[in-house]
Amino acid sequence: MTTDYPGNLFVVAAPSGCGKSSLVKALMEVDAGVAPSISHTTRAPRGQEKDGREYFFVDNAAFDRMVAEDAFVEWAHVHGNRYGTSRQGIEARIAQGGDVVLEIDWQGALQIKQRFGNAILIFVLPPSWEELRARLERRGEDAPEVIEMRLNNAREELEQAGKFDFVIINEVFERALFDLKTIVHAQRLRYSAQRRARAATFQALNIA
Ligand code: 5GP
Numbered sequence: 001m002t003t004d005y006p007g008n009l010f011v012v013a014a015p016s017g018c019g020k021s022s023l024v025k026a027l028m029e030v031d032a033g034v035a036p037s038i039s040h041t042t043r044a045p046r047g048q049e050k051d052g053r054e055y056f057f058v059d060n061a062a063f064d065r066m067v068a069e070d071a072f073v074e075w076a077h078v079h080g081n082r083y084g085t086s087r088q089g090i091e092a093r094i095a096q097g098g099d100v101v102l103e104i105d106w107q108g109a110l111q112i113k114q115r116f117g118n119a120i121l122i123f124v125l126p127p128s129w130e131e132l133r134a135r136l137e138r139r140g141e142d143a144p145e146v147i148e149m150r151l152n153n154a155r156e157e158l159e160q161a162g163k164f165d166f167v168i169i170n171e172v173f174e175r176a177l178f179d180l181k182t183i184v185h186a187q188r189l190r191y192s193a194q195r196r197a198r199a200a201t202f203q204a205l206n207i208a
Helices: 020-030 060-068 087-095 106-115 129-139 144-158 173-188 191-197 199-204
Strands: 009-013 034-036 072-078 081-086 099-103 120-125 166-169
Touching: 009 020, 009 106, 009 173, 020 034, 020 099, 020 173, 060 072, 060 081, 072 087, 072 106, 081 087, 081 106, 087 099, 099 106, 106 120, 120 173, 129 144, 166 173, 173 191, 191 199
Parallel strands: 009 099, 009 120, 034 099, 120 166
Antiparallel strands: 072 081
16 A cells, blocks of 8 residues: 655665765755654664664664564665664654655665655666775775675665666766755656645636
8 A cells, every 4th residue: 555645755775885875964954845764773873873863773672663563664674784764753744745855775765665656766876886896995984895795785786776766876976966956856846746835826827
């Protein structure tokens, strides 16, 4: 069963190193109309991460309970941990016509599309394998074997890109951000969205 809401649900997925987080962060800095959803995860906090800001950090038992209570609209195993989007985090906002952006993995994205037929799935691609490897190495966060694992995972993840609605190739960051803003803007210009947002204008023009 799919559910439709007046708000837009944007889902951005990409293998690690493609710049997904930076793109979503930059979008939210320039567009106050898009709110993030804070996921739950069983992984431990890293560095400066704070509970309730980057993620809600929960143990396996708490995650199991939420799964049993059907509290997630999607969840998946990613890199050995579980991550999920809570219903509570998004439904109220999109039901009121607000936009939400989810930064999740491809498995979660496809679950969202099944539940929310109008969700907009966006896949971010690197410009090339060489560039993806170079970015992972430049980050300096991972050991060489972890980088190899991420690249191997990326090969499988990229096979999913064809199931998404939009593709952004993140070669030049500003261009990729422009592409993301354009997708968001275009959704807001859809007939149904305009009719809702500009009800008085439509009425004055006698448009049903
Ligand atoms: P990280 O642990 O590096 O923050 O995230 C690892 C991966 O999990 C990223 O690809 C991220 O997008 C994904 N992820 C984060 N939150 C969720 C979620 O709620 N659901 C799913 N399916 N994936 C998520």
